[in-house]
Amino acid sequence: MNKNGLVIRLAIVIVFAASIVGFIAGQVFFRITYLNEMELGNKEIYQLTKTVSSTASIATYLEDKDIATEVVNGLITNDIIRGAAIVTDSINIGSTGFISNQNTLHFDLHSPFEQEKKMGTLSISPNLDYIETRADKIGYDNAIALTAEAAAITVITLVIAYVVITNPIIATARSLHKIIPGTSERVVIPEYHNESELGTLVKDINKLLDKTEQQLARERNLRNEVELLEKRFRMLFENSTAPIVLTEPQGNILLYNKAFSSLVKEMAIPLKQSYGPYLIQLFADPKRLENTVQQAFVNDETATGEFKLCSKDKSKTLWVQAVITSTLTTDYKEYYQVTLHDISKRKKQLELLNYKANYDTLTQLLNRQAVETAIQSFIDNDTHFALILMDLNDFKPINDIYGHQCGDEILVHVAGQLKTGLRKCDLLSRWGGDEFVIILPNVSKKDIELVAQKLIQKIRKPFYLNEHDKSVSVTACMGVSFYPKGHKSLHDLVKSADQAMYSVKKEKDPELYLRFFDYLNNPDRS
Amino acid sequence: MLLLIAPYAFTQATQASANDDIVVVVNNKNPVDKMTRSEVIDLFMGKYVAFPDGNSAIPVELSNEVTTKEKFYKALVNMPLSRINAYWSRLRFTGRKRTVTIQASEDNVVQYINKTQSAIGYIRRSKLNKNLKVVFELNE
Numbered sequence: 001m002n003k004n005g006l007v008i009r010l011a012i013v014i015v016f017a018a019s020i021v022g023f024i025a026g027q028v029f030f031r032i033t034y035l036n037e038m039e040l041g042n043k044e045i046y047q048l049t050k051t052v053s054s055t056a057s058i059a060t061y062l063e064d065k066d067i068a069t070e071v072v073n074g075l076i077t078n079d080i081i082r083g084a085a086i087v088t089d090s091i092n093i094g095s096t097g098f099i100s101n102q103n104t105l106h107f108d109l110h111s112p113f114e115q116e117k118k119m120g121t122l123s124i125s126p127n128l129d130y131i132e133t134r135a136d137k138i139g140y141d142n143a144i145a146l147t148a149e150a151a152a153i154t155v156i157t158l159v160i161a162y163v164v165i166t167n168p169i170i171a172t173a174r175s176l177h178k179i180i181p182g183t184s185e186r187v188v189i190p191e192y193h194n195e196s197e198l199g200t201l202v203k204d205i206n207k208l209l210d211k212t213e214q215q216l217a218r219e220r221n222l223r224n225e226v227e228l229l230e231k232r233f234r235m236l237f238e239n240s241t242a243p244i245v246l247t248e249p250q251g252n253i254l255l256y257n258k259a260f261s262s263l264v265k266e267m268a269i270p271l272k273q274s275y276g277p278y279l280i281q282l283f284a285d286p287k288r289l290e291n292t293v294q295q296a297f298v299n300d301e302t303a304t305g306e307f308k309l310c311s312k313d314k315s316k317t318l319w320v321q322a323v324i325t326s327t328l329t330t331d332y333k334e335y336y337q338v339t340l341h342d343i344s345k346r347k348k349q350l351e352l353l354n355y356k357a358n359y360d361t362l363t364q365l366l367n368r369q370a371v372e373t374a375i376q377s378f379i380d381n382d383t384h385f386a387l388i389l390m391d392l393n394d395f396k397p398i399n400d401i402y403g404h405q406c407g408d409e410i411l412v413h414v415a416g417q418l419k420t421g422l423r424k425c426d427l428l429s430r431w432g433g434d435e436f437v438i439i440l441p442n443v444s445k446k447d448i449e450l451v452a453q454k455l456i457q458k459i460r461k462p463f464y465l466n467e468h469d470k471s472v473s474v475t476a477c478m479g480v481s482f483y484p485k486g487h488k489s490l491h492d493l494v495k496s497a498d499q500a501m502y503s504v505k506k507e508k509d510p511e512l513y514l515r516f517f518d519y520l521n522n523p524d525r526s
Numbered sequence: 527m528l529l530l531i532a533p534y535a536f537t538q539a540t541q542a543s544a545n546d547d548i549v550v551v552v553n554n555k556n557p558v559d560k561m562t563r564s565e566v567i568d569l570f571m572g573k574y575v576a577f578p579d580g581n582s583a584i585p586v587e588l589s590n591e592v593t594t595k596e597k598f599y600k601a602l603v604n605m606p607l608s609r610i611n612a613y614w615s616r617l618r619f620t621g622r623k624r625t626v627t628i629q630a631s632e633d634n635v636v637q638y639i640n641k642t643q644s645a646i647g648y649i650r651r652s653k654l655n656k657n658l659k660v661v662f663e664l665n666e
Contacts, residue, residue, distance in 0.1 A: 058613070058616065058617075061573060062572065062573055063573075064620065066620050070620070113571055113605075
């Protein structure tokens, strides 16, 4: 049994209380008994005195020692009397060793015939030891009786308390202990306690259980709703084709969907916890992204823009439209939501279109329109450059003799040769027909001469025509104009170069292939 | 210890008529002239055997049949005769002897006192003669 249990506690308290009450009651009873016994002793002595008084009176009246002795001896045969004495003016009869003390009782003895006449005194000493012993005995018996009574009452109280109070409470407590809140289980009201406080307690507990059950049911429903909603949101989020990421302002990723992990995989970048604020590390041009985002956020707007991602896989160019939103939660926490829409395909198509618009389909060189735009932008930026207009010699007869197919092959060959002889920053374009325009930024005449010589040597290399089993060699004339050197527009430049080129053609000197346009104005200096 | 003699309040209530009440008498020649009630009681109840002047005394008692005896004790100590007898029985039991002479009638008492100087007795006043002297009167 539990030593802190109700039954044990109750038993301890009752036994303890019964012991204390029993002890105190015993002490009080003993005291009362003692006093009663003393009084009783005195009363007995009075009665004995009354009994012997007439004889004693006679003895004193007659002053008869024999009668007095008889009375004294008779008195001391009583347990309650320790000693007695009869004293008159002439006789003094006392029991052996009688000494009067403060407990000794004195009775006046009168003449049996004349009541008013005092003849002597009867002194009696009570036997206090005897009275005490008797009181002790009674007290002891009382104590035994009290103990027995206390024990009986304790047992009865315990049994009644157990049956009426403790047991029902324990049963209720166990019943309640077993109940899981939220279920339909209820505490059973103990028998005969329907109207008692315990019954009320149980009813109240059951009311609480009712309430708990209702509340739990409500919470469960709410949770189910939330779960359903969450499931839908999750579905929406997970199944989104657009990568969606929720980050903290520092870049720590809190949430990302499948599309995002696929994107990172596609970029051949390991999946990390953070890619910097708004995934900046994933972008090929982080500066532009940062500018865009900050500009938008300053204006409290959503940042959007098309950005190239820095894919590790060079074969894949990934373009996205990024939508970056800053969200503030109700507890003032800032989050960035980054949504990326893959626009690589569209970008590719656009690039293709752009390419088609700017490049010559046969030679894959810039077309005239593209190079014109480029030249214009050089002019606009005031970049110094040289423009070489090159025209192939005797290309028309080749076309006529071997057919257009061969002419095209030769053009492709020439384009390839020219490309290998130029710097990266130089622009090479097919101006139209068998004309090429080469733009060389920041060069001197000397440089041009060297480049021209190199280019002529390259295109002069014999080209084998499979179809006709014949090698042909191509030559060309080049006219050069410089920007600015008096030129204001593209048109002026091209015109000057064209004039220089024609002047070379006219001379029909096989060794002459290059002329600067200023030669035309001042031939001696060139 | 088991004596049942209860001392009752002493009253002098007596039914004797004024002209025929009981008197205590001695011989005329006796030097005692007057006695107190206590002195009479002490002599008749056996405490003393002498007159207050020291001369020995002989109490004269009547036999139990004479009503004067009963009246005498009633008047003297307010006790019935039975109690008086019981008192003497009690004393006899302890070995104390009564020095008394018992007369059958009041006339015998008168005669006895007439010839005995130390005698003392009680008679009705009507029995008085010139040889006797009243030392105590038991009137109300």
